Amino acid sequence: MTDNTASVLRQVDQDLEKSLERLFALLRIPSVSAQPRHAADCRNAAEWLRTEMEALGFDASVRETPGHPMVVGHDRAAGSGPHVLFYGHYDVQPTDPLALWKSDPFDPKITTEADGRKIIVARGASDDKGQLLTFIEACRAWKAVHGALPLKISILIEGEEESGGANLMPFLKANAEELKADVALICDTGMPDRRTPAITTGLRGLVGEEVVIECATHDLHSGMFGNAARNPVELLCKALGSVRDDLGRVLLPGFYDNIVVPSDAVRAQWRAIFPDDSLTLKPVGLSKAAGEAGFTAIEQIWARPSYEINGISGGYEGDGFKTVLPARAMAKVSFRLVPGQDPIAIREAFRAHVRAVLPEDAKVSFTEHGASSGFAVPEDGPFLSTALAALGEEWGVKAVSIGCGGSIPVVAEVKEALDMDSLLVGFAQDDDRIHSPNEQYGVESFHKGIRSWVRILDAFTTR
Amino acid sequence: MTDNTASVLRQVDQDLEKSLERLFALLRIPSVSAQPRHAADCRNAAEWLRTEMEALGFDASVRETPGHPMVVGHDRAAGSGPHVLFYGHYDVQPTDPLALWKSDPFDPKITTEADGRKIIVARGASDDKGQLLTFIEACRAWKAVHGALPLKISILIEGEEESGGANLMPFLKANAEELKADVALICDTGMPDRRTPAITTGLRGLVGEEVVIECATHDLHSGMFGNAARNPVELLCKALGSVRDDLGRVLLPGFYDNIVVPSDAVRAQWRAIFPDDSLTLKPVGLSKAAGEAGFTAIEQIWARPSYEINGISGGYEGDGFKTVLPARAMAKVSFRLVPGQDPIAIREAFRAHVRAVLPEDAKVSFTEHGASSGFAVPEDGPFLSTALAALGEEWGVKAVSIGCGGSIPVVAEVKEALDMDSLLVGFAQDDDRIHSPNEQYGVESFHKGIRSWVRILDAFTTR
Secondary structure (H helix, E strand, C coil), X not given: CCHHHHHHHHHHHHCHXXXXXXXXXXXXXXXXXXXXXXXXXXXXXXXXXXXXXXXXXXXXXXXXXXXXXXXXXXXXXCCCCCEEEEEEECCECCCCCXXXXXXXXXXXXXXXXXXXXXXXXXXXXXXXXXXXXXXXXXXXXXXXHHCCCCCEEEEEEECCHHHCXXXXXXXXXXXXXXXXXXXXXXXXXXXXXXXXCEEEEEECEEEEEEEEEECCCCCEEHHHHECCECCHHXXXXXXXXXXECCCCCECCCCCCCCCCCCCHHHHHHHHHHCCCCHHHHHHHCCCCCCCCCCCCHHHHHHCCCEXXXXXXXXXXXXXXXXXXXXXXXXXEEEEEECCCCCHHHHHHHHHHHHHHCCCCCCEEEEEEEEEXXXXXXXXXXXXXXXXXXXXXXXHCCCCEEEEECCCCCHHHHHHHHHCCCEEEECCEXXXXXXXXXXXXXXXXXXXXXXXXXXXXHHHHHHC | CCHHHHHHHHHHHHCHHHHHHHHHHHHCXXXXXXXXXXXXXXXXXXXXXXXXXXHCCCEEEEECCCCCCEEEEXXXXXXXXXXXXXXXXXXXXXXXXXXXXXXXXXXXXXXXXXXXXXXXXXXXXXXXHHHHHHHHHHHHHHHHHHCCCCCEEEEEEECCHHHCCCCHHHXXXXXXXXXXXXXXXXXXXXXXXXXXXXXXXXXXXXEEEEEEEECCCCCEEHHHHECCECXXXXXXXXXXXXXXXCCCCECCCCCCCCCCCXXXXXXXXXXXXXXXXXXXXXXXXXXXXXXXXXXXXXHHHHCCCEEEEEEEEEECCCCCCCCEECCEEEEEEEEEECCCCCHHHHHHHHHHHHHHCCCCCCEEEEEEEEEECCEECCCCCCCHHHHHHHHXXXXXXXXXXEEECCCCCHHHHHHHHHCCCEEEECCECHHHCCCCCCCEEEHHHHHHHHHHHHHHHHHHXXX
16 A cells, blocks of 8 residues: 555545435435336436536536436546546336335435444445445545546446346447446445455346236136136246246256356355355345255355246235236246356247247237346456455455356446456445345445545556 | 006106116215225215115115125015015225226216117126116115005115125124015126026135245345245245146145036036137137136136136336345135035145245245135025016016126025025126226116016016
8 A cells, every 4th residue: 555545545534424425415316217207316316426526527428328328427637557447327226115114215314233333224325326436435535635546537327227228238339439448347246244355256147028928808807707718827827937946947948058167166265255055045034045956055146047036916916805817917037147148048948938838818928128148257357366455455354256146237248348357346245135125335335445446546556 | 567567667767867877976986895995985885875775765774894884774564575685785896907997987987889888887887886776776666656665675785795795694694683584686697698687596606815925034136146045926926826737627636526517408508508618708808718628618617616816916016127036925816616615625725735835935824815605596496487587578588597607605695694595686798897997887787677676576576
């Protein structure tokens, strides 16, 4: 660490309250990208970020797409060192079921946990507003102390990460010359526990599908037609209930073809962090890994593909009982993919599986909700060891390479469109409840996250 | 037909506009018994009926139950003839999906069909407000012409037929002496086509169940936990998708034990009315009977038990996509039963089937929504042939005995509590869309329904 950095870290500590106030301002904007009624909120979040970046001296702009806008900013004044592109997303997941939130998801609060940890509670606190601001606040501290950044920085914040992200790839390609840098930095991942900093080097891809099955022309009375009229909910259950066998293995033809199983060495490293499945499952009230037999829970999440039903709906869902025979049933289904799997082939195999159970009176329609491959970040990339070392200094614990069960399509897209590798540095915790009611982000994650970026930027300038 | 009756029928014709106005007033009351927010509306409907009955000279009262109230009225002034108990229900089904209604379900309208038929469109138009008023308006016409009813009449209107009807049986038992008559008349069934009047002599029972499966303590991110955490929606699909085989046969042990198959003679009579399945299925956009192979569609509905999923819900059901791994899934399921089946045994067999597919991390809970046996009305009951003859006179077509796929638990309950047989006379049409959006009732059903009751009451006095 240079003297330059020590003064910036002190600035981060002194400015923490104001950093939190800025985060709260961003969290108050309900930028739910999946819901059309929040389109103006998404734009407001983009404008808020542009204004903040401009205040820091970035050449910043809100950039139109066919969907929600992007925010792009550049400060390339530094005369030496590499050029980094930081990526984050300002959009957040929907909040339902709203009734399960203990407070308004868009009225952020700091509360204290039983163990004394202070946490920020709000939709987007962790995913990804809190995380993306760690980087921007690190830039702010550099500017406040030195009047300049330590290296060339570009920032790209998108607004459709939680809703398919269809416009990112075209945007990257159309603006490749502007956005090209030496490495991409992404803050949208987590730590394996509260003390061990980590860089994520494996990511799962995602195939999202919406299935609608329709039979009769309208809802029927189950007494007047029950038994003789096709029930689309039953057909949907038959189709979706037969994708995996009782041992957790997906039965779609070719599903596991070409998958690379992690080496024994990698599996051993993971087992050192997660000696048994209870560390993974007990915090959410479960005891037994539900995926393929023969893999630990963390292996099932980090290195094996999944099949999940994300939502299902049909017929009468309200109070009491209604003897309706529904005309329509809907489900949202996704597969998390690992490197080697072909998203398009898996989408087609799933559709064929559904079609195969349908009799002549059932119509099915499918809607795509994204398709991305699993991705492995090269272990020997140019910045990985430098960043791991900087993280270790900040947290006082050796930083590790881990997998991630989630999908961050930007990694593959940045590789394809800009021919750049990404470094996934994040500070989220497993109990952050991202995508769930009462999403949270530790004040420590936010504070030490900012400090971590200060150290990483410094390390990159001197490597 | 006596001269007495001819003048009453003329009165029915002259008063039709006002009869429709009264029906509209009742249809405007949103008496949805399954939804607690409509409790006051249910009471308003009961009070409206009490007021109307009192105006006709009935000794009428609204009677409390632990749920929605009953309405009871008596006019036992007639010096001769049998004593009849009329039963109907003032409560209606919920209106969702509301978006599919072409007009406000509680703002009744008369519209004209392509074939020139005039229909009344509103929730409850057919089931059961329109039907029950045919009887009350018949009483009104008798009173208007002759100042008295032709025989002793008691009326019982309940308010929980669409929501389990748990309070009817205790009420019948507690008031058996007051309610006992020579025969029960029930107007809650239909005609096999537009021209053929019918009395329903077979009814299916119903077992209603709500199933909730819960796994993790809260909704999870499908990336962070997908594959390793149990998905309750998948388990629910596995359980509900495996109740019937691909030939439409329910696989629960003992499900078909002791069922009486209709005689060849009865099946031949039904085939004469429904020479092929298209008459049953084509009007709702279907082509192939979905139940057990070897039975026609109408046999599957009238004489075979059914399994239906009436509603299902879990995870994210809104716009776009949410990569949630739900903590909870819910379904509403029902079985329609025929005589010989034991509702309690079938409920237990279903619960055992669901429990058998659940791994250790899944919790299940069940909620009962009614249990009633299938029922056959005696073909040789004392009033059947008289009523069939009166119906035939009104419609100019020989009246027939038919089955019904629906459940009208009151028939079995009246038999048990009051030791009375029931006569199920109704004027609904298959395209009345009961329980569906845009429920309707033909003006002809209403008008000729009133006239039919005038003739039946007359025929009972002189038989």
